[in-house]
Structure formats: C-alpha cells, structure tokens
Amino acid sequence: MNDILTIILKDTFTLTQLKTRLKALKVYLIKEFFGGDIEQSPSDLNWLSNLPQSLYQQFTKDNVYKTFEDIEEAVHTLPVLTVYLTFEPNENSLYQIGSFVRKLYATSLLLDIKLDLNLLAGCAFVWKGVFRDYSLRAKLEEKKPEIINNFKKFLR
Amino acid sequence: MLELLQQPAILISSIITLIALSLYFDEYFERKRSSETQKKVFQDTKQKSAELLQAAEEAQTNLLSEGNFVTKQLIQEYSDKLSDLIKNSGNSINSAQGQLIAFMEDLQKRSSDFEEASKISTEKRISQLFEHLEEKLSDFLIQTEQKTATSIELELKSVRQLIETYKNAQLKMIDENIIAMMEQTLSIILTKKLSLKDQLDLVYEALEKAKIEKFIV
Amino acid sequence: MNTNQQEVGFVTSARDFLAYVNGFPTIKINDMVQSEEGLRGWVNSLDEEAVEVLMVDEGKVTPKQQFIRLPARLGLSVGDFLLGRAVNPLGVPIDGKGLLSKRKGETILGLEQIAPGIESRQFINNQFLTGITLVDSLIPIGKGQRELILGDAHSGKTGFLIDTIINQKDTGVICIVASIGKPAVVVRNLIDVLRNNKALDYTIIVATSSSEPPPLIFLTPKTAFTVAEYFQKKGRDVLLILDDLGTHAKVYREIALLGNKSPGRESYPGDIFFQHAHLLERAGNFLPQYGGGSITALPVMELNLNDFTTLIPTNLMSMTDGHLLFKATLHSQGQLPAIDISLSVSRVGRQTQDTVSNLLSARIREILFAGADLESIARFSTELPTETQLIVIRRGLLMEILKQDPLTNIPKSLQLILLALPFTTFLQTKNRYFVEKYKTTLFKAFLTHPNLLPITKSIDKFKTDEELITVLEGISPILAKLCP
Numbered sequence: 001m002n003d004i005l006t007i008i009l010k011d012t013f014t015l016t017q018l019k020t021r022l023k024a025l026k027v028y029l030i031k032e033f034f035g036g037d038i039e040q041s042p043s044d045l046n047w048l049s050n051l052p053q054s055l056y057q058q059f060t061k062d063n064v065y066k067t068f069e070d071i072e073e074a075v076h077t078l079p080v081l082t083v084y085l086t087f088e089p090n091e092n093s094l095y096q097i098g099s100f101v102r103k104l105y106a107t108s109l110l111l112d113i114k115l116d117l118n119l120l121a122g123c124a125f126v127w128k129g130v131f132r133d134y135s136l137r138a139k140l141e142e143k144k145p146e147i148i149n150n151f152k153k154f155l156r
Numbered sequence: 157m158l159e160l161l162q163q164p165a166i167l168i169s170s171i172i173t174l175i176a177l178s179l180y181f182d183e184y185f186e187r188k189r190s191s192e193t194q195k196k197v198f199q200d201t202k203q204k205s206a207e208l209l210q211a212a213e214e215a216q217t218n219l220l221s222e223g224n225f226v227t228k229q230l231i232q233e234y235s236d237k238l239s240d241l242i243k244n245s246g247n248s249i250n251s252a253q254g255q256l257i258a259f260m261e262d263l264q265k266r267s268s269d270f271e272e273a274s275k276i277s278t279e280k281r282i283s284q285l286f287e288h289l290e291e292k293l294s295d296f297l298i299q300t301e302q303k304t305a306t307s308i309e310l311e312l313k314s315v316r317q318l319i320e321t322y323k324n325a326q327l328k329m330i331d332e333n334i335i336a337m338m339e340q341t342l343s344i345i346l347t348k349k350l351s352l353k354d355q356l357d358l359v360y361e362a363l364e365k366a367k368i369e370k371f372i373v
Numbered sequence: 374m375n376t377n378q379q380e381v382g383f384v385t386s387a388r389d390f391l392a393y394v395n396g397f398p399t400i401k402i403n404d405m406v407q408s409e410e411g412l413r414g415w416v417n418s419l420d421e422e423a424v425e426v427l428m429v430d431e432g433k434v435t436p437k438q439q440f441i442r443l444p445a446r447l448g449l450s451v452g453d454f455l456l457g458r459a460v461n462p463l464g465v466p467i468d469g470k471g472l473l474s475k476r477k478g479e480t481i482l483g484l485e486q487i488a489p490g491i492e493s494r495q496f497i498n499n500q501f502l503t504g505i506t507l508v509d510s511l512i513p514i515g516k517g518q519r520e521l522i523l524g525d526a527h528s529g530k531t532g533f534l535i536d537t538i539i540n541q542k543d544t545g546v547i548c549i550v551a552s553i554g555k556p557a558v559v560v561r562n563l564i565d566v567l568r569n570n571k572a573l574d575y576t577i578i579v580a581t582s583s584s585e586p587p588p589l590i591f592l593t594p595k596t597a598f599t600v601a602e603y604f605q606k607k608g609r610d611v612l613l614i615l616d617d618l619g620t621h622a623k624v625y626r627e628i629a630l631l632g633n634k635s636p637g638r639e640s641y642p643g644d645i646f647f648q649h650a651h652l653l654e655r656a657g658n659f660l661p662q663y664g665g666g667s668i669t670a671l672p673v674m675e676l677n678l679n680d681f682t683t684l685i686p687t688n689l690m691s692m693t694d695g696h697l698l699f700k701a702t703l704h705s706q707g708q709l710p711a712i713d714i715s716l717s718v719s720r721v722g723r724q725t726q727d728t729v730s731n732l733l734s735a736r737i738r739e740i741l742f743a744g745a746d747l748e749s750i751a752r753f754s755t756e757l758p759t760e761t762q763l764i765v766i767r768r769g770l771l772m773e774i775l776k777q778d779p780l781t782n783i784p785k786s787l788q789l790i791l792l793a794l795p796f797t798t799f800l801q802t803k804n805r806y807f808v809e810k811y812k813t814t815l816f817k818a819f820l821t822h823p824n825l826l827p828i829t830k831s832i833d834k835f836k837t838d839e840e841l842i843t844v845l846e847g848i849s850p851i852l853a854k855l856c857p
Contacts, residue, residue, distance in 0.1 A: 082383070085359070086347065093356055100360055104367055120342045121350060122358045125366060129396035131381040131441075132371055134362035136346075140339065147338070148331045 004067070005074055006108075007055055013098025014111045015080060021047060022075075026068055033061045079109055082126035084116040086135075380442045382406070385423055387434040390586045391631050393423040394440050400424060403485050405443040408434060415447045415588070417632075425632060427588035429463065449596060450479040451603040456547070459564060459578035462592035467580065468564065482603060484595040488654035493663040500725040501612070501669050504540030504782035505533070507775045510734050510792055511714055512697060513722030516610055517658025517667040520719060521689050523674050523681065524699025524711075530673055532779050533699070533710045534614050535563070537671075539572045540782040541612060547604050548572070548612045551597035552580035554590045554620040570780065587624045594621060598655045598668075606664035613656065617673040618649060622685045639684050649685075650692045695719035708776055714741060730785075732838040733792055737771055744768025766804065770795040773805040774812070783816070786832040790819055793841045799849035811856040818855050824848060 008025075012018045024044035031038055040048075059067060081101070089097065094113075101109055116124070119135035126132075140147070382396025392414065394406070400416055406426055407413045412434065414426040428434060449464030452474060459468040462484070466473050497515040514520050524530045538548045552560050560580040567573045579597045581590045594615050601611045615621075622645055629642035637643045649672075656670035672693065676686050690696055697717045704711035723731065744764050751757065751765045774791050777783065783791070794800050794815075800808070819825045828844055835841045 121346045129398040131379040
C-alpha cells in the first residue's frame with residue numbers, strides 16, 4: 001500500500017492533485033471490478049494509462065476498499081506545505097515547483113496551493129500552523145518609511 | 157222693757173251703741189288738750205329764732221371789717237415784690253444779651269477760619285486721589301495688555317499645534333495613499349508583466365530563503 | 374522577518390457555529406480567532422488533530438478557510454462607563470447610545486476567572502434589603518448570598534426582580550442584569566422600565582437575544598460575573614440577576630451535543646453542574662484585602678411547578694444558599710409577590726437580621742402555619758374558641774399586610790411596625806378588609822404624623838418585639854382616630 005502511494009506521489013505534488021487522482025483511480029478500479037458506467041475526463045484517463053501495471057496488479061476485488069482506506073489514512077499523515085501564490089499555476093509550472101520543493105526538502109512533501117492576489121509578487125507559506133510572508137507586499141511593508149522618504153525627495 | 161231685752165239682736169245693738177258713745181267722748185277731750193300744747197310750743201320757737209338772727213347780724217359786720225384790712229396789706233406786699241423782680245430780670249437779660257453777641261462774633265470768626273482750612277485740605281486730597289487713580293489705571297492697563305498678549309500667544313501656539321497635528325495626520329494619510337496607490341499599480345502591472353519564469357524564480361528564491369531560515373524543515 | 378510571522382489555522386470541518394480548525398501550534402483555550410471574512414470565534418477545546426472553535430459572529434464557515442489568531446483573549450473592557458448601558462457579552466453596546474468609552478487602553482478582564490477561595494471570604498452579616506416586606510422579614514437575604522428564584526411562567530418573578538432593583542436607589546448597590554437568550558422586546562422593556570423609574574444610572578444590562586449564536590448566549594453569565602467582580606474589587610456591593618439559567622443550560626446542551634459530547638441525564642452534558650457551580654461560586658462576601666465588596670447573586674429558573682425535581686432545578690438548589698418559590702396560582706389569587714412561604718428557604722439570611730426582626734418573624738411564621746391548617750376548619754364552623762379565632766384573624770391580617778403592589782418600596786422600620794400591628798389590640802377586632810383599606814393611610818401616618826414619627830425613627834432601639842408591641846399599644850388611640 002505504501003508503495004502504491006510512493007508511485008503515485010512521484011509526480012503528484014499538490015494535495016488537490018493527489019485527491020483527484022486517487023478518486024479517479026478508485027472510480028476506474030471499481031468500474032473494472034464491479035462494472036458501472038462512469039465517464040472519466042481525458043486527463044484522468046491519460047494519467048491512469050501512465051501508471052505501471054504493477055500498481056494495478058496490487059488491487060483485487062476484495063482488498064480494493066480496504067486499500068483505499070489505508071491510503072487515505074496515510075495521506076493524512078503526510079506533511080503539507082500551504083503556499084499562497086499570486087497566480088494559478090498550470091500543470092507544467094506545478095511540476096516544476098513541485099519537483100524543486102521535493103529536491104529541497106523531503107520527498108514526500110505535499111503542497112497546497114492557494115490564490116492570493118494581494119501578494120503583489122512572490123509567495124507566502126504556512127508550515128505547521130505558522131504563516132510567513134515572503135512576498136513583495138511584506139517587503140513593501142518593511143521598507144515603508146524608506147519608500148516614503150524617497151517619495152518625499154520629489155516634493156518641493 | 158224686759159221683753160225687749162230678751163230679744164238678742166236688740167241686746168247686742170244697744171251694747172254696741174253704748175260703747176261707741178263712750179269712745180266718742182274720750183276722743184273729743186283728747187283733741188282739746190293737744191291743741192293747747194301746740195300753741196305753747198309755737199310761741200317758744202318764735203322767740204328763740206329772733207334771738208339767733210340778732211347774733212348772726214353782729215358776727216357778720218365784724219368779719220367784713222377784718223377782711224378789708226387784710227386784703228389791703230396783701231396788695232401792698234405783692235406790688236413791692238413784683239417791681240423788684242422786674243428790675244432783676246431786666247438786668248440779667250441785658251447781661252445775657254451781651255454774652256450772646258460776643259459768642260456769635262467768636263463763632264463767626266471760627267467758622268470762616270475753618271472754611272478756609274477745609275478748602276485747602278480738600279484741594280490737596282483731590283489732587284492726591286487723582287494721582288493715585290492714574291497710577292492704578294496705568295498699572296492695570298499694563299497688566300491687561302500683558303495678559304491678553306500671553307493668552308493670544310497660547311492660543312496661537314495651540315492653534316499652531318493643531319495645525320501641525322492635522323498636517324502630520326494628513327501627510328501620513330497621503331503617505332498611506334501613496335503606498336496604496338503604488339501597491340495597486342504594482343499589482344496591476346506585475347500580474348501582466350511578470351512572466352511565468354520570473355514568478356517561478358521568485359517562488360524558488362522564497363523557498364530557498366525559507367530553508368536557510370529554517371522555517372521549513 | 375519575525376514580524377511577518379503569524380499563527381494560522383485552516384478549517385477542516387464546520388457545523389453551524391462549531392468549526393474544527395487545524396493549525397495554531399501554540400494556541401490556548403479561550404483565545405480569540407478570526408476568519409478571513411472577519412467572523413470571530415473562541416477556542417473551546419483542543420484535540421490532537423484540531424482545535425474546536427465556537428463562532429460568536431453569525432456567518433458561514435466553510436472548510437479550507439483560513440483563521441488567524443487575534444491578540445485578545447476572551448474578555449471585555451470594564452469600567453464605570455458601563456453604568457446605565459446595555460452591552461453584549463463581548464462588550465459591544467447594544468442600546469444604541471454610541472461608544473462606551475472614549476479612552477483607549479481600558480482594563481480588559483478575562484471572562485473566565487477562577488472563583489476566589491475560602492481565605493478571601495467573609496462572614497455574611499449584613500442584610501440585603503429588597504424593600505419587599507415578605508422577603509425582608511420572613512425569608513431574608515444577606516449581602517453575598519446566592520438565592521435561587523424558582524417559579525413557573527407568569528408568576529411574577531421578573532416583576533419582583535425589577536422591584537428589587539428599583540428599591541436599591543440611593544443605597545450605593547450596583548445592579549447587573551444578565552438577560553440570557555430573552556427576546557429583544559423583553560430587554561427593551563426592561564431598559565424602559567428601569568429608565569422611567571430612574572434606576573438605570575446604577576444598573577448594567579448584559580443581554581443576548583434568542584436569535585444570536587448559541588456560543589454568545591452561553592457567554593452572557595460569565596460576562597455578568599466579570600463586570601460584577603470589577604465593582605466588587607472596588608469595594609462596592611453588587612446585585613447580580615441571571616435571568617434565566619434554564620435557557621443557559623439548554624444552550625450549553627445544544628453546543629455540547631453539536632460537539633459530539635456524550636449526553637447524560639436529560640441529554641445535558643456531564644459537566645452541566647460544573648458550568649453553573651463555577652459561575653455561582655464567584656459570588657459572595659469578600660474580605661477587605663480582596664476588595665471588600667460583595668456580590669449577591671439571584672439566579673432565576675423557570676420551570677413546571679408540578680415537577681421541580683428535574684436535573685437543573687435540583688442542581689441549582691444544591692449550589693445556592695436558599696430559594697424563593699413563586700407560584701402562578703398565588704399570583705392569580707392576588708397575592709403579590711407570589712412567594713410560597715412554606716416552600717421557600719433562606720439558609721444564610723437569618724444571621725443577618727437583628728433580634729427584633731428575628732423574634733417577630735418567628736412569631737409570624739408560627740401564626741401563618743398554624744392558621745393555614747385552621748383555615749379550612751374556620752370555613753365550616755363559626756363556634757371556634759377565641760384563641761383559634763384570634764389566630765385565624767391574625768393570619769388574615771398578616772397575609773394582607775404581606776401583600777405589596779409592584780413598584781413600591783417599604784423601608785425596614787415600617788415593615789417591622791406594620792407586621793407588629795396585628796399583635797396589638799388595635800387590629801385584633803378588625804379584619805383584612807380594614808387593613809386593605811387603610812394600609813396606605815397607616816403607611817403615610819407612620820412617616821409623617823408627629824406622634825408616630827419618633828417610633829419609626831427609634832426602631833433600632835428596641836431589644837425585643839414585645840417592647841415594640843407595647844409601644845404600638847400605646848399609640849393605638851391615635852391610629853383609631855386616623856382610621857374611622
């Protein structure tokens with residue numbers, strides 16, 4: 001079960017991605033084992049087709065539900081880094097950010113991307129309940145008196 | 157006659173007439189006696205009253221002569237005394253008059269003196285008063301001037317301070333507005349201008365910084 | 374970059390006013406938090422995985438919302454500016470009269486205080502005068518006592534409480550009314566009545582209407598006690614009315630059941646006793662080193678009078694120093710206040726009364742209870758022995774004297790005199806209609822008549838009630854003349 005997770009985590013970087021992918025996998029497997037007529041989106045199908053066969057072999061009719069329960073429990077224990085960005089990243093950039101983060105820190109770190117336009121540029125993080133602002137907005141706040149002084153130079 | 161006496165009514169009436177007759181005779185003699193005594197008494201009184209009248213006349217003439225003499229003496233005495241008194245009082249009046257005149261003259265002199273002296277002293281007092289008043293007035297004016305000056309200064313100072321604070325507050329607001337404007341402009345521009353690569357670079361930079369500061373383990 | 378750091382949490386699940394938030398590494402119970410949309414809440418409990426937050430502002434809380442930690446803890450700013458105002462439990466004025474205080478930096482007291490221990494308490498020996506004859510003479514209340522006001526609906530409890538507040542005018546007692554979950558109209562009425570009787574200057578009202586979020590309603594009595602403690606520490610005597618604790622218990626039950634706490638008896642959570650007890654323990658009479666004042670608490674409980682052995686009334690009766698039982702039947706019979714004397718008790722009040730009042734009230738109780746039995750017999754027979762008749766008559770007179778119209782204040786000295794009158798020969802031959810007719814005349818007479826005023830003034834000098842009764846015998850001819 002853990003290796004299933006590791007395989008999936010190899011190219012899933014955010015929590016949302018993980019949850020959607022797990023759901024897609026589950027739906028597919030249930031369709032496979034028990035029949036059903038559920039449409040899945042092309043991106044999901046694409047990803048599913050990229051999964052190695054060894055993964056699929058681990059699932060049988062009996063253990064499918066139990067396995068998913070275990071996976072969900074394990075997901076809860078994963079560390080999550082919440083990132084506030086000024087833009088909504090697409091797949092590619094997500095991949096880039098994700099891999100960078102994984103390289104820098106633990107390989108099982110998950111991201112939670114949120115949108116906040118008030119950060120003019122850059123990003124802010126929330127780690128273990130503490131919020132830290134690395135954005136331009138924060139920098140501006142810090143340098144406020146200097147900026148004002150500079151402006152004042154233009155006043156006659 | 158005996159038969160007549162045996163009848164009771166006639167007996168009783170005869171007794172009654174006998175008694176009445178006796179009584180009448182008694183009364184007649186009594187009356188005679190009393191008129192005689194009356195006459196005697198009358199004569200006695202007449203005599204006595206004539207004697208009394210005579211004595212009274214004598215006494216009267218004595219008294220009258222005494223009285224005349226005494227009144228003449230009294231009149232003489234009184235007239236003497238009265239002339240003495242008039243003389244005395246005349247003398248005293250004259251002397252008193254003389255004294256009074258002297259006193260009046262003296263009084264007049266004194267009052268004129270007094271008038272003059274008082275005139276002089278009032279003049280002096282008035283002039284003193286005026287001087288005093290002038291002094292006080294000038295003092296007062298100077299004081300009020302000073303006070304008004306200080307109060308005006310204080311007002312000015314406070315007003316200036318108010319203006320200063322207002323100016324400062326406004327400036328601060330303007331500063332904040334400037335910053336806000338800048339932030340807004342930046343946000344509009346950056347979202348358009350910053351390429352994806354730049355954004356990603358910023359994110360990487362932040363991540364690395366976080367690692368250095370041990371924010372994320 | 375330390376200034377840029379802040380503790381945050383994200384909502385994992387939310388139900389109505391209860392939100393479970395994940396995050397906040399160093400948060401403590403009773404801290405305040407605020408959502409992105411400005412909805413505030415306070416931390417009720419801490420689990421391993423999540424922090425349980427009760428929202429005091431109305432609004433939707435959705436999962437994944439971010440909560441930031443506010444620097445303030447659960448508390449409100451207290452000061453003398455609260456007098457005459459109505460506030461909600463968080464200190465926000467609700468009477469429309471504008472800001473409470475212009476100054477910043479007022480003392481902020483936390484709502485949750487631990488009640489002072491035994492070493493800070495002082496023996497209760499001052500009587501708390503309510504101005505109502507029935508209570509002050511037969512069921513006296515002391516300053517610092519907790520007396521439960523129990524009764525069914527429409528039995529005149531609120532009227533009694535309002536009278537008590539109004540009768541504290543010019544005594545220096547501060548009155549605090551905690552209106553827990555009552556409709557807004559009721560609160561408005563209360564404010565108007567108090568203002569019309571010039572009682573608002575020494576009263577503070579802490580009110581929540583029944584439409585506010587349950588966590589806010591739950592906080593009302595805590596706020597009331599906090600404000601009371603502020604005044605008590607300054608040496609003032611405080612009267613605190615909690616109207617009513619039954620609603621408070623129900624609200625707490627709602628919160629606990631929503632939070633999946635196990636329900637106990639009558640579905641109340643297991644710590645319902647603690648919630649009420651640790652509130653009421655904050656009342657009492659305190660030593661000068663600890664402020665010196667006193668807090669007299671009158672919690673109110675409305676119940677169905679046929680059964681007052683349910684959980685909350687029995688709980689409250691065991692944690693208070695006595696109770697006054699109001700009956701709607703007595704109210705409709707015309708007895709005001711509608712207190713049932715035989716079922717009401719004051720455990721601490723007796724030691725605060727002076728000897729004359731004590732002896733007199735013992736006598737009166739004797740007659741009332743003896744008379745109650747005899748009343749039924751009296752209806753059937755007119756050939757009773759004289760002593761029995763006397764008891765019945767005296768009982769009738771006393772019941773008539775104990776009746777008191779709303780919004781009247783009878784000072785202590787007059788109470789004693791009026792209650793001693795039925796024991797004199799003057800009233801022995803009269804019946805209750807006489808008293809009904811002449812009560813106000815006698816009242817005024819003892820306050821203004823030159824022969825009677827000295828008695829009223831020297832009431833403290835009597836040592837026993839016998840002396841008082843003898844003195845009143847002496848002036849009965851004057852009274853007879855005043856009441857033809």
